[in-house]
Amino acid sequence: LFVLWVSLSLCSFSGSLSFSLFFLFFFLFIFSFLFSFFTENTTFSLSFSFPSHLLYLLKVNNMSSSSSSSPSPSPSSSVKEAMTALGMVEGTCLCQTFSWVINSKMAGSSCPGNSPASLEYDLKILKQMGITCIVSLNEASIDTKLVESFEIRHVDLPVDDYRPPSIEQMVEFGEIVDKEERTLVHCNAGMGRTGTMLASYLIREGMPAQDAIKKLRKERKGSIQTFKQEDGLKAYQAYVERSIN
Numbered sequence: 001l002f003v004l005w006v007s008l009s010l011c012s013f014s015g016s017l018s019f020s021l022f023f024l025f026f027f028l029f030i031f032s033f034l035f036s037f038f039t040e041n042t043t044f045s046l047s048f049s050f051p052s053h054l055l056y057l058l059k060v061n062n063m064s065s066s067s068s069s070s071p072s073p074s075p076s077s078s079v080k081e082a083m084t085a086l087g088m089v090e091g092t093c094l095c096q097t098f099s100w101v102i103n104s105k106m107a108g109s110s111c112p113g114n115s116p117a118s119l120e121y122d123l124k125i126l127k128q129m130g131i132t133c134i135v136s137l138n139e140a141s142i143d144t145k146l147v148e149s150f151e152i153r154h155v156d157l158p159v160d161d162y163r164p165p166s167i168e169q170m171v172e173f174g175e176i177v178d179k180e181e182r183t184l185v186h187c188n189a190g191m192g193r194t195g196t197m198l199a200s201y202l203i204r205e206g207m208p209a210q211d212a213i214k215k216l217r218k219e220r221k222g223s224i225q226t227f228k229q230e231d232g233l234k235a236y237q238a239y240v241e242r243s244i245n
Contacts, residue, residue, distance in 0.1 A: 135176060163193075
């Protein structure tokens, strides 16, 4: 109000409206600059100070262009590649037991944290590989809180050793794999129960049970260890076919 009063007084005194407007904007500019300098009130300075607003826009534009030009690193495709990226040395069982059955979608392994590595050590590797969910088939579960601290979902589907998962467990596992970006399933050694569960997803996708068994045994030695596990997969195939029909 004071500035407006002074401007109107100058206008009546000088008879020049342009001079008064010049004084008005000049005073507002100086006032906003001094106010933002002494109070560090960024919101106020952006509202009134044209140079500050221009610098702000340039800064935001530069930040957005730099963030879009630098893509996020892609996940490692293998355990050794992940260890190299993390600067880790040998010492995890995952090197021998981890493998993709569907590339960058579904994998199997032995239990993370098996000697000589710690669970945290293996979780760092799995996180580097982009794993978003771990499905545990062991009777005794791994530390869910530690797994979730790595922003990895953990699901327990306990299965007795040398036995097949139930039909309900195979259905749930299939839904998990469909939903998650990258899923790892494990038992203790990563052979019998793990191989059976991996084969169940291939059956869900339309592969005959016998072909799924052959594929798993070829790609993961020792998979599907008992006749009961084979029979469980054949029963699951019949369930899938009934569901389709």
